[in-house]
Amino acid sequence: MAGVDVGGGGGKKRAVDAEINMIPFIDLLLVTISFLLITAVWSHMARLNADAQVPGKPSDDPPTNPEKPKDLHIEMRGTEKFVLQWKQGQQVVNSVELPRKEVKTVQNNVEIIRFPELAVKIAEEWKTHGQHAAATDDKTDRAVLHTDNKTEYKFIIGVIDALYATQRDRAFPTKTEKIPAFNVTFAVN
Amino acid sequence: MPVHKPERRLLHFISLAFVKKKVAGGGQRPVVAGLSLTSMIDFLVVTVVFLLMSFSASGEIGLPKGIQLPKAENVMDMVDAPVVAVTGRQVLVDGKYAGNTGSIIEADRLQIIEELKAMLKQRRDTWISLKKDKPFPGVVVLTIDQNVPALVVKSVFQTAAMSGYPNVSFMVDSLPHAK
Structure with missing residues (x-):
């Protein structure tokens, strides 16, 4: 029997040192390892946040001359290009076009879609036109995604991922954290 | 001797x-x-x-069969919120049937899924009645297969918003950041 002898007792007296039986100890360790391996999570779920604010009731005391926010509209309906437009209300402030170059990789039979050039361009655009860059600003710029009905979800996620690559500092009472510079929503049309 | x-x-x-x-x-x-x-x-x-x-005592959100999540890099940690899953043509809320997307695809236009709306509203009302002293977070997590068309995604998104869940999160499989 496996055991750890921690010295021997002598004579007829009860032994001073006991022998620890290692078999149940090893069994326990093996069972614990098996349990933890079986229940282990090997895939890491995460989320991409989006904003679905719908208009509420009109305020009784509307603000006088409210400044319209500048939103970034990402047009991804075309197969050849993206169109990035900064709009203030209906007025187009700036518009740029970008060739649609997706990077497709396959990992465990799952196709991963990335738009690295779009991510770089969005970061540049935000530096020029973004309205909420200050760390103390609790609001974020809004990005509106225009897709056609047939576009597959993975391409939408690819664009949202590129959008959230642009990050800024956000100061909280005790620390400063990096947060996405945009909050995304969908255009209905 | x-x-x-x-x-x-x-x-x-x-x-x-x-x-x-x-x-x-x-x-x-x-x-x-x-x-x-x-x-x-x-x-x-x-x-x-x-x-x-490395053990997570809170467990993992179970994915319904047939859902292949898209992968993304710039992600946030998961939150505890109702999970709306879209698998094939079925819509599930926390594993329970909550509508069908067949009519949306046939009509080829954005629609509100009434069963999903009713179920989400019921959950919202239950949450508010149980935790009267706390503001309702309005967070819902969408678990959608990566090949589902945008029309269905937008319909589910709008339905969630109309049901009182303005903070919609898309569940993805996290990728390590590319260097």
Whole structure:
């Protein structure tokens, strides 16, 4: 029997040192390892946040001359290009076009879609036109995604991922954290 | 007769040293190899400690069968919120049936899924009645297969918004950041 002898007792007296039986100890360790391996999570779920604010009731005391926010509209309906437009209300402030170059990789039979050039361009655009860059600003710029009905979800996620690559500092009472510079929503049309 | 210090014996006429010598091979390489328990136990303990540290007691949100999540890099940690899953043509809320997307695809236009709306509203009302002193977070997590068309995604998104859940999160499989 496996055991750890921690010295021997002598004579007829009860032994001073006991022998620890290692078999149940090893069994326990093996069972614990098996349990933890079986229940282990090997895939890491995460989320991409989006904003679905719908208009509420009109305020009784509307603000006088409210400044319209500048939103970034990402047009991804075309197969050849993206169109990035900064709009203030209906007025187009700036518009740029970008060739649609997706990077497709396959990992465990799952196709991963990335738009690295779009991510770089969005970061540049935000530096020029973004309205909420200050760390103390609790609001974020809004990005509106225009897709056609047939576009597959993975391409939408690819664009949202590129959008959230642009990050800024956000100061909280005790620390400063990096947060996405945009909050995304969908255009209905 | 000289007096010897008593030694361990198998039987009164067989000394244990004699048996040990036989088992060990009498100077040759022993047939039975010894197992170093100390290193084995050390290894097991380290493994247990590592697994315990990486163990998530809260469990993992179960994915319905047939959903292949898209992968993304710039992600946030998961939150505890109702999970709306879209698999094939079925819509599920926390695993319970909450509508069908077939009519949306056939109509080819954005629609509100009434069953999903009713179920989400009911959950919202339950939450508010249970936690009257806290503001309702309005967070819902969408678990959608990566090949589902945008029309369905937008319909589910709008339905969630209309049901009082303005903070919609898309569940993805996290990718390590590319360097």
